[in-house]
Amino acid sequence: MLDRKVVVTRSAMQSLGLACVLVFGVSGCRHKPVVPPLPPITQPVDLVEVPRQEPPPMIQPPHITLPPVPVASGAHPHRERRRRTATANASTPETEPSSTSSPETAAIGSLSLGGVANPHAQQEAADLITSIEKRLNGLSAQKAEGEKQQVSRIRNFEKQAQDALNSGDVEGAKTLATKARLLLDDLEK
Structure with missing residues (x-):
């Protein structure tokens, strides 16, 4: 029986x-088929020129009238007040201290003239005050509301500085x- 299984x-x-x-014999070889080359062109081909046409006319868009733009009636432009210069101080002449004392004594206890005698310092103080005012006006409304007390202090110092300058x-x-x-x-940080 073993022989029969081996034979089968x-x-x-x-x-x-x-x-x-x-x-495998019937299916054949799977190489790429060779395409025969095209025959060369013997006569030159004439190019046909297509006549140019004018572009189609532009269609005008219909005229649409728009309603007027609404204007806010409650808005008023912010006007910046001009600061007065120290013309009031210039009209009242200041008396110069007498120079009867010796120069050494005068240098120790003498006070310098402000206002008219030093216009550069006066202009510097005025510029500092205006820059503070511009920065305060430039603060966001949220920050100004959140730090109301600090803004109030700053405005108070600014007003006192302006009064002192005047x-x-x-x-x-x-x-x-x-x-x-x-x-x-400190507030802007």
Whole structure:
């Protein structure tokens, strides 16, 4: 019985091998088919020119009338007030201290003239005050509302500095304006 199984297995293997050879033989080779080259052109071909046409006329868009733009009636432009210069101080002549004392004594205890005698310092104080005012006006509404007390302090120092400048106290005005500027720097951080 063992011999018979071997014979059946052997014949099955042979028939399977034969079937594989036939399948591969019938299917043939799978190489790319060679395409014959095209014949060369013997006569030149004339190019046909297409006549140019004018572009179609543009269609005019219909005229549409738009309603007028609404204008806010409650809005008023912000007007910036001009600051008065120290013309009031210039009209009242200041008396110069008498120079009867010795120069050494005068240098120790003498006070310098503000206002008219030093216009550069006066202009510097005025510029400092206006820059503080511009920065305060430039603050966002949220920040100004959140730090109302700080803004109030800054405005108070600014007002005092302006009053001091108007009265002729340039050094006092610069000191107060510097305090306001420092508070404003802290607020903007």
